[in-house]
Amino acid sequence: MTLPLHHPDDRHLFGYASGQERAGKSLLVATHLAYCPDCRRRVASFEALCGNWFEELPCPDHDGLDGLLDRMDGLLAGSPMPAEVARPRQAAATGERLVPEPLRGWLPEAIDTPTDDGRWQEISKGVWLSGWERTLSGTTIRLLRMASDAPVPAHRHTADELLLVLRGAFSDEYGSYSVGDVAHYVAATDHHARGASEEDCICLFLLDGDLIFLDEDGNSL
Ligand SMILES: [Zn+2]
Incomplete structure:
Protein backbone atom coordinates (compact mmCIF):
# COMPACT_ATOMS: atom_id res chain seq x y z
CA MET A 1 0.00 0.00 0.00
CA THR A 2 1.11 3.56 -0.51
CA LEU A 3 2.06 5.77 2.38
CA PRO A 4 -0.27 8.56 3.49
CA LEU A 5 0.11 11.95 1.82
CA HIS A 6 -2.10 13.91 4.21
CA HIS A 7 -1.06 13.94 7.86
CA PRO A 8 -2.46 15.26 11.15
CA ASP A 9 -0.86 18.62 11.82
CA ASP A 10 1.94 18.97 14.37
CA ARG A 11 -0.44 20.21 17.03
CA HIS A 12 -2.32 16.94 16.91
CA LEU A 13 0.90 14.89 16.87
CA PHE A 14 2.36 16.90 19.72
CA GLY A 15 -0.86 16.67 21.69
CA TYR A 16 -0.88 12.93 21.17
CA ALA A 17 2.77 12.55 22.21
CA SER A 18 2.24 14.60 25.34
CA GLY A 19 -0.97 12.80 26.25
CA GLN A 20 -2.85 16.09 26.23
CA GLU A 21 -4.87 15.62 23.06
CA ARG A 22 -8.55 14.92 23.51
CA ALA A 23 -9.36 11.23 23.44
CA GLY A 24 -11.27 11.19 20.14
CA LYS A 25 -8.48 12.92 18.25
CA SER A 26 -5.91 10.71 19.94
CA LEU A 27 -7.75 7.69 18.57
CA LEU A 28 -7.59 9.14 15.07
CA VAL A 29 -3.91 10.07 15.43
CA ALA A 30 -3.05 6.61 16.78
CA THR A 31 -4.79 5.03 13.79
CA HIS A 32 -2.96 7.29 11.35
CA LEU A 33 0.33 6.34 13.01
CA ALA A 34 -0.31 2.70 12.16
CA TYR A 35 -0.25 3.73 8.50
CA CYS A 36 2.44 6.38 8.61
CA PRO A 37 6.13 5.85 9.44
CA ASP A 38 6.85 9.58 9.04
CA CYS A 39 4.42 10.56 11.76
CA ARG A 40 5.56 7.67 13.98
CA ARG A 41 9.05 9.08 13.71
CA ARG A 42 7.83 12.52 14.58
CA VAL A 43 5.84 11.37 17.60
CA ALA A 44 8.73 9.17 18.79
CA SER A 45 11.06 12.16 18.53
CA PHE A 46 8.67 14.35 20.48
CA GLU A 47 8.48 11.68 23.16
CA ALA A 48 12.26 11.14 23.22
CA LEU A 49 13.04 14.84 23.43
CA CYS A 50 10.31 15.83 25.86
CA GLY A 51 9.38 12.67 27.75
CA ASN A 52 10.06 13.92 31.25
CA TRP A 53 9.03 17.40 30.48
CA PHE A 54 5.61 16.27 29.22
CA GLU A 55 4.78 15.07 32.72
CA GLU A 56 5.18 18.57 34.08
CA LEU A 57 3.58 20.30 31.14
CA PRO A 58 0.65 22.49 32.02
CA CYS A 59 -2.33 22.15 29.72
CA PRO A 60 -1.06 24.33 26.91
CA ASP A 61 -3.04 26.83 25.03
CA HIS A 62 -2.71 25.53 21.49
CA ASP A 63 -1.68 28.93 20.17
CA GLY A 64 1.32 28.84 22.49
CA LEU A 65 2.58 25.70 20.81
CA ASP A 66 3.77 27.35 17.60
CA GLY A 67 7.07 28.64 18.93
CA LEU A 68 7.71 25.38 20.70
CA LEU A 69 7.08 23.36 17.55
CA ASP A 70 9.45 25.59 15.60
CA ARG A 71 12.18 24.83 18.13
CA MET A 72 11.38 21.14 17.94
CA ASP A 73 11.82 21.22 14.17
CA GLY A 74 15.38 22.40 14.73
CA LEU A 75 16.05 19.62 17.19
CA LEU A 76 14.50 16.99 14.98
CA ALA A 77 16.54 17.82 11.91
CA GLY A 78 18.94 14.96 11.37
CA SER A 79 17.78 12.83 14.29
CA PRO A 80 17.81 9.15 13.21
CA MET A 81 14.61 7.16 13.14
CA PRO A 82 14.62 4.49 15.87
CA ALA A 83 14.32 0.98 14.38
CA GLU A 84 11.14 0.15 16.26
CA VAL A 85 9.52 3.27 14.82
CA ALA A 86 10.57 2.57 11.24
CA ARG A 87 9.17 -0.96 11.28
CA PRO A 88 5.70 -1.23 9.78
CA ARG A 89 3.09 -2.15 12.31
CA GLN A 90 1.25 -5.36 11.79
CA ALA A 91 -2.02 -4.05 10.43
CA ALA A 92 -0.35 -1.66 8.03
CA ALA A 93 1.89 -4.47 6.81
CA THR A 94 -0.98 -6.83 6.13
CA GLY A 95 -2.71 -4.44 3.79
CA GLU A 96 -5.39 -1.86 3.75
CA ARG A 97 -8.31 -4.24 4.21
CA LEU A 98 -7.63 -4.50 7.88
CA VAL A 99 -8.38 -1.54 10.11
CA PRO A 100 -5.42 -1.16 12.47
CA GLU A 101 -5.61 -1.19 16.22
CA PRO A 102 -6.44 0.63 18.40
CA LEU A 103 -9.39 1.56 16.23
CA ARG A 104 -10.31 -1.98 15.20
CA GLY A 105 -11.22 -2.98 18.74
CA TRP A 106 -13.50 0.00 18.89
CA LEU A 107 -15.44 -0.30 15.69
CA PRO A 108 -18.53 -2.34 14.98
ZN1 LIG B 1 1.55 10.91 8.83
Missing part, protein backbone atom coordinates in the same frame (compact mmCIF):
# COMPACT_ATOMS: atom_id res chain seq x y z
CA GLU A 109 -17.90 -5.26 12.67
CA ALA A 110 -19.87 -3.44 9.98
CA ILE A 111 -16.74 -1.90 8.53
CA ASP A 112 -15.70 -5.33 7.35
CA THR A 113 -19.02 -6.56 6.06
CA PRO A 114 -21.06 -5.69 2.97
CA THR A 115 -22.95 -2.49 3.14
CA ASP A 116 -26.65 -3.29 3.31
CA ASP A 117 -26.69 -4.64 6.81
CA GLY A 118 -28.98 -2.05 8.26
CA ARG A 119 -26.26 -0.30 10.18
CA TRP A 120 -25.93 2.63 7.81
CA GLN A 121 -28.22 5.66 7.53
CA GLU A 122 -28.39 7.06 4.01
CA ILE A 123 -28.14 10.86 4.24
CA SER A 124 -28.19 11.40 0.47
CA LYS A 125 -27.87 9.21 -2.57
CA GLY A 126 -24.73 7.13 -2.16
CA VAL A 127 -23.68 8.70 1.16
CA TRP A 128 -24.23 7.09 4.54
CA LEU A 129 -23.45 7.74 8.18
CA SER A 130 -23.08 4.80 10.53
CA GLY A 131 -25.81 4.24 13.03
CA TRP A 132 -22.89 3.38 15.28
CA GLU A 133 -21.72 6.43 17.18
CA ARG A 134 -19.46 7.09 20.14
CA THR A 135 -18.62 10.21 22.08
CA LEU A 136 -15.17 10.66 23.58
CA SER A 137 -14.49 13.78 25.64
CA GLY A 138 -16.99 15.77 23.65
CA THR A 139 -15.97 14.50 20.21
CA THR A 140 -18.56 12.57 18.23
CA ILE A 141 -17.14 9.61 16.31
CA ARG A 142 -18.98 7.93 13.45
CA LEU A 143 -18.22 6.35 10.10
CA LEU A 144 -18.95 8.11 6.83
CA ARG A 145 -19.35 6.10 3.65
CA MET A 146 -19.37 7.48 0.11
CA ALA A 147 -20.10 5.53 -3.05
CA SER A 148 -18.00 6.24 -6.10
CA ASP A 149 -18.52 9.85 -7.20
CA ALA A 150 -21.35 10.40 -4.70
CA PRO A 151 -21.17 13.93 -3.23
CA VAL A 152 -21.54 14.52 0.50
CA PRO A 153 -24.45 16.96 0.84
CA ALA A 154 -23.71 20.56 1.74
CA HIS A 155 -23.29 20.96 5.45
CA ARG A 156 -22.07 23.36 8.06
CA HIS A 157 -19.99 22.35 11.04
CA THR A 158 -19.58 24.58 14.04
CA ALA A 159 -16.24 23.15 15.16
CA ASP A 160 -13.37 21.08 13.77
CA GLU A 161 -14.12 18.13 11.55
CA LEU A 162 -11.51 15.40 11.02
CA LEU A 163 -11.67 12.49 8.62
CA LEU A 164 -9.37 9.49 8.37
CA VAL A 165 -9.76 7.23 5.34
CA LEU A 166 -10.10 3.55 6.25
CA ARG A 167 -11.06 2.19 2.84
CA GLY A 168 -11.17 3.52 -0.72
CA ALA A 169 -10.62 7.20 -1.45
CA PHE A 170 -12.41 10.53 -1.60
CA SER A 171 -11.53 13.93 -2.95
CA ASP A 172 -12.50 17.53 -2.36
CA GLU A 173 -11.26 20.94 -3.45
CA TYR A 174 -8.19 20.51 -1.22
CA GLY A 175 -6.91 17.22 -2.56
CA SER A 176 -7.34 13.46 -2.88
CA TYR A 177 -7.34 11.26 0.19
CA SER A 178 -6.76 7.54 0.33
CA VAL A 179 -6.24 4.95 3.06
CA GLY A 180 -4.46 6.40 6.10
CA ASP A 181 -4.85 10.01 4.96
CA VAL A 182 -6.26 12.63 7.34
CA ALA A 183 -8.40 15.58 6.25
CA HIS A 184 -8.87 18.41 8.73
CA TYR A 185 -11.49 21.11 8.30
CA VAL A 186 -11.73 23.94 10.77
CA ALA A 187 -15.11 25.34 11.76
CA ALA A 188 -17.13 26.98 9.00
CA THR A 189 -14.92 25.58 6.23
CA ASP A 190 -16.81 24.86 3.05
CA HIS A 191 -15.76 21.65 1.42
CA HIS A 192 -17.34 19.32 -1.06
CA ALA A 193 -16.20 15.75 -0.60
CA ARG A 194 -17.16 12.95 -2.95
CA GLY A 195 -16.22 9.30 -3.25
CA ALA A 196 -13.23 8.83 -5.54
CA SER A 197 -12.65 5.08 -5.63
CA GLU A 198 -14.40 2.22 -7.36
CA GLU A 199 -15.28 0.68 -4.02
CA ASP A 200 -17.13 2.69 -1.40
CA CYS A 201 -14.92 5.01 0.59
CA ILE A 202 -15.25 4.56 4.36
CA CYS A 203 -13.85 7.18 6.72
CA LEU A 204 -13.58 7.63 10.44
CA PHE A 205 -15.45 10.85 11.04
CA LEU A 206 -14.79 13.07 14.06
CA LEU A 207 -16.81 16.11 14.89
CA ASP A 208 -16.39 18.45 17.84
CA GLY A 209 -19.63 20.34 17.36
CA ASP A 210 -22.98 20.07 15.62
CA LEU A 211 -23.29 19.08 12.00
CA ILE A 212 -26.07 20.78 10.09
CA PHE A 213 -27.08 19.60 6.63
CA LEU A 214 -28.21 22.35 4.29
CA ASP A 215 -30.68 22.48 1.44
CA GLU A 216 -29.92 23.98 -1.98
CA ASP A 217 -30.54 27.47 -0.64
CA GLY A 218 -28.16 27.00 2.25
CA ASN A 219 -30.93 26.62 4.85
CA SER A 220 -30.71 23.98 7.56
CA LEU A 221 -32.62 20.81 6.90
Whole structure:
Protein backbone atom coordinates (compact mmCIF):
# COMPACT_ATOMS: atom_id res chain seq x y z
CA MET A 1 0.00 0.00 0.00
CA THR A 2 1.11 3.56 -0.51
CA LEU A 3 2.06 5.77 2.38
CA PRO A 4 -0.27 8.56 3.49
CA LEU A 5 0.11 11.95 1.82
CA HIS A 6 -2.10 13.91 4.21
CA HIS A 7 -1.06 13.94 7.86
CA PRO A 8 -2.46 15.26 11.15
CA ASP A 9 -0.86 18.62 11.82
CA ASP A 10 1.94 18.97 14.37
CA ARG A 11 -0.44 20.21 17.03
CA HIS A 12 -2.32 16.94 16.91
CA LEU A 13 0.90 14.89 16.87
CA PHE A 14 2.36 16.90 19.72
CA GLY A 15 -0.86 16.67 21.69
CA TYR A 16 -0.88 12.93 21.17
CA ALA A 17 2.77 12.55 22.21
CA SER A 18 2.24 14.60 25.34
CA GLY A 19 -0.97 12.80 26.25
CA GLN A 20 -2.85 16.09 26.23
CA GLU A 21 -4.87 15.62 23.06
CA ARG A 22 -8.55 14.92 23.51
CA ALA A 23 -9.36 11.23 23.44
CA GLY A 24 -11.27 11.19 20.14
CA LYS A 25 -8.48 12.92 18.25
CA SER A 26 -5.91 10.71 19.94
CA LEU A 27 -7.75 7.69 18.57
CA LEU A 28 -7.59 9.14 15.07
CA VAL A 29 -3.91 10.07 15.43
CA ALA A 30 -3.05 6.61 16.78
CA THR A 31 -4.79 5.03 13.79
CA HIS A 32 -2.96 7.29 11.35
CA LEU A 33 0.33 6.34 13.01
CA ALA A 34 -0.31 2.70 12.16
CA TYR A 35 -0.25 3.73 8.50
CA CYS A 36 2.44 6.38 8.61
CA PRO A 37 6.13 5.85 9.44
CA ASP A 38 6.85 9.58 9.04
CA CYS A 39 4.42 10.56 11.76
CA ARG A 40 5.56 7.67 13.98
CA ARG A 41 9.05 9.08 13.71
CA ARG A 42 7.83 12.52 14.58
CA VAL A 43 5.84 11.37 17.60
CA ALA A 44 8.73 9.17 18.79
CA SER A 45 11.06 12.16 18.53
CA PHE A 46 8.67 14.35 20.48
CA GLU A 47 8.48 11.68 23.16
CA ALA A 48 12.26 11.14 23.22
CA LEU A 49 13.04 14.84 23.43
CA CYS A 50 10.31 15.83 25.86
CA GLY A 51 9.38 12.67 27.75
CA ASN A 52 10.06 13.92 31.25
CA TRP A 53 9.03 17.40 30.48
CA PHE A 54 5.61 16.27 29.22
CA GLU A 55 4.78 15.07 32.72
CA GLU A 56 5.18 18.57 34.08
CA LEU A 57 3.58 20.30 31.14
CA PRO A 58 0.65 22.49 32.02
CA CYS A 59 -2.33 22.15 29.72
CA PRO A 60 -1.06 24.33 26.91
CA ASP A 61 -3.04 26.83 25.03
CA HIS A 62 -2.71 25.53 21.49
CA ASP A 63 -1.68 28.93 20.17
CA GLY A 64 1.32 28.84 22.49
CA LEU A 65 2.58 25.70 20.81
CA ASP A 66 3.77 27.35 17.60
CA GLY A 67 7.07 28.64 18.93
CA LEU A 68 7.71 25.38 20.70
CA LEU A 69 7.08 23.36 17.55
CA ASP A 70 9.45 25.59 15.60
CA ARG A 71 12.18 24.83 18.13
CA MET A 72 11.38 21.14 17.94
CA ASP A 73 11.82 21.22 14.17
CA GLY A 74 15.38 22.40 14.73
CA LEU A 75 16.05 19.62 17.19
CA LEU A 76 14.50 16.99 14.98
CA ALA A 77 16.54 17.82 11.91
CA GLY A 78 18.94 14.96 11.37
CA SER A 79 17.78 12.83 14.29
CA PRO A 80 17.81 9.15 13.21
CA MET A 81 14.61 7.16 13.14
CA PRO A 82 14.62 4.49 15.87
CA ALA A 83 14.32 0.98 14.38
CA GLU A 84 11.14 0.15 16.26
CA VAL A 85 9.52 3.27 14.82
CA ALA A 86 10.57 2.57 11.24
CA ARG A 87 9.17 -0.96 11.28
CA PRO A 88 5.70 -1.23 9.78
CA ARG A 89 3.09 -2.15 12.31
CA GLN A 90 1.25 -5.36 11.79
CA ALA A 91 -2.02 -4.05 10.43
CA ALA A 92 -0.35 -1.66 8.03
CA ALA A 93 1.89 -4.47 6.81
CA THR A 94 -0.98 -6.83 6.13
CA GLY A 95 -2.71 -4.44 3.79
CA GLU A 96 -5.39 -1.86 3.75
CA ARG A 97 -8.31 -4.24 4.21
CA LEU A 98 -7.63 -4.50 7.88
CA VAL A 99 -8.38 -1.54 10.11
CA PRO A 100 -5.42 -1.16 12.47
CA GLU A 101 -5.61 -1.19 16.22
CA PRO A 102 -6.44 0.63 18.40
CA LEU A 103 -9.39 1.56 16.23
CA ARG A 104 -10.31 -1.98 15.20
CA GLY A 105 -11.22 -2.98 18.74
CA TRP A 106 -13.50 0.00 18.89
CA LEU A 107 -15.44 -0.30 15.69
CA PRO A 108 -18.53 -2.34 14.98
CA GLU A 109 -17.90 -5.26 12.67
CA ALA A 110 -19.87 -3.44 9.98
CA ILE A 111 -16.74 -1.90 8.53
CA ASP A 112 -15.70 -5.33 7.35
CA THR A 113 -19.02 -6.56 6.06
CA PRO A 114 -21.06 -5.69 2.97
CA THR A 115 -22.95 -2.49 3.14
CA ASP A 116 -26.65 -3.29 3.31
CA ASP A 117 -26.69 -4.64 6.81
CA GLY A 118 -28.98 -2.05 8.26
CA ARG A 119 -26.26 -0.30 10.18
CA TRP A 120 -25.93 2.63 7.81
CA GLN A 121 -28.22 5.66 7.53
CA GLU A 122 -28.39 7.06 4.01
CA ILE A 123 -28.14 10.86 4.24
CA SER A 124 -28.19 11.40 0.47
CA LYS A 125 -27.87 9.21 -2.57
CA GLY A 126 -24.73 7.13 -2.16
CA VAL A 127 -23.68 8.70 1.16
CA TRP A 128 -24.23 7.09 4.54
CA LEU A 129 -23.45 7.74 8.18
CA SER A 130 -23.08 4.80 10.53
CA GLY A 131 -25.81 4.24 13.03
CA TRP A 132 -22.89 3.38 15.28
CA GLU A 133 -21.72 6.43 17.18
CA ARG A 134 -19.46 7.09 20.14
CA THR A 135 -18.62 10.21 22.08
CA LEU A 136 -15.17 10.66 23.58
CA SER A 137 -14.49 13.78 25.64
CA GLY A 138 -16.99 15.77 23.65
CA THR A 139 -15.97 14.50 20.21
CA THR A 140 -18.56 12.57 18.23
CA ILE A 141 -17.14 9.61 16.31
CA ARG A 142 -18.98 7.93 13.45
CA LEU A 143 -18.22 6.35 10.10
CA LEU A 144 -18.95 8.11 6.83
CA ARG A 145 -19.35 6.10 3.65
CA MET A 146 -19.37 7.48 0.11
CA ALA A 147 -20.10 5.53 -3.05
CA SER A 148 -18.00 6.24 -6.10
CA ASP A 149 -18.52 9.85 -7.20
CA ALA A 150 -21.35 10.40 -4.70
CA PRO A 151 -21.17 13.93 -3.23
CA VAL A 152 -21.54 14.52 0.50
CA PRO A 153 -24.45 16.96 0.84
CA ALA A 154 -23.71 20.56 1.74
CA HIS A 155 -23.29 20.96 5.45
CA ARG A 156 -22.07 23.36 8.06
CA HIS A 157 -19.99 22.35 11.04
CA THR A 158 -19.58 24.58 14.04
CA ALA A 159 -16.24 23.15 15.16
CA ASP A 160 -13.37 21.08 13.77
CA GLU A 161 -14.12 18.13 11.55
CA LEU A 162 -11.51 15.40 11.02
CA LEU A 163 -11.67 12.49 8.62
CA LEU A 164 -9.37 9.49 8.37
CA VAL A 165 -9.76 7.23 5.34
CA LEU A 166 -10.10 3.55 6.25
CA ARG A 167 -11.06 2.19 2.84
CA GLY A 168 -11.17 3.52 -0.72
CA ALA A 169 -10.62 7.20 -1.45
CA PHE A 170 -12.41 10.53 -1.60
CA SER A 171 -11.53 13.93 -2.95
CA ASP A 172 -12.50 17.53 -2.36
CA GLU A 173 -11.26 20.94 -3.45
CA TYR A 174 -8.19 20.51 -1.22
CA GLY A 175 -6.91 17.22 -2.56
CA SER A 176 -7.34 13.46 -2.88
CA TYR A 177 -7.34 11.26 0.19
CA SER A 178 -6.76 7.54 0.33
CA VAL A 179 -6.24 4.95 3.06
CA GLY A 180 -4.46 6.40 6.10
CA ASP A 181 -4.85 10.01 4.96
CA VAL A 182 -6.26 12.63 7.34
CA ALA A 183 -8.40 15.58 6.25
CA HIS A 184 -8.87 18.41 8.73
CA TYR A 185 -11.49 21.11 8.30
CA VAL A 186 -11.73 23.94 10.77
CA ALA A 187 -15.11 25.34 11.76
CA ALA A 188 -17.13 26.98 9.00
CA THR A 189 -14.92 25.58 6.23
CA ASP A 190 -16.81 24.86 3.05
CA HIS A 191 -15.76 21.65 1.42
CA HIS A 192 -17.34 19.32 -1.06
CA ALA A 193 -16.20 15.75 -0.60
CA ARG A 194 -17.16 12.95 -2.95
CA GLY A 195 -16.22 9.30 -3.25
CA ALA A 196 -13.23 8.83 -5.54
CA SER A 197 -12.65 5.08 -5.63
CA GLU A 198 -14.40 2.22 -7.36
CA GLU A 199 -15.28 0.68 -4.02
CA ASP A 200 -17.13 2.69 -1.40
CA CYS A 201 -14.92 5.01 0.59
CA ILE A 202 -15.25 4.56 4.36
CA CYS A 203 -13.85 7.18 6.72
CA LEU A 204 -13.58 7.63 10.44
CA PHE A 205 -15.45 10.85 11.04
CA LEU A 206 -14.79 13.07 14.06
CA LEU A 207 -16.81 16.11 14.89
CA ASP A 208 -16.39 18.45 17.84
CA GLY A 209 -19.63 20.34 17.36
CA ASP A 210 -22.98 20.07 15.62
CA LEU A 211 -23.29 19.08 12.00
CA ILE A 212 -26.07 20.78 10.09
CA PHE A 213 -27.08 19.60 6.63
CA LEU A 214 -28.21 22.35 4.29
CA ASP A 215 -30.68 22.48 1.44
CA GLU A 216 -29.92 23.98 -1.98
CA ASP A 217 -30.54 27.47 -0.64
CA GLY A 218 -28.16 27.00 2.25
CA ASN A 219 -30.93 26.62 4.85
CA SER A 220 -30.71 23.98 7.56
CA LEU A 221 -32.62 20.81 6.90
ZN1 LIG B 1 1.55 10.91 8.83
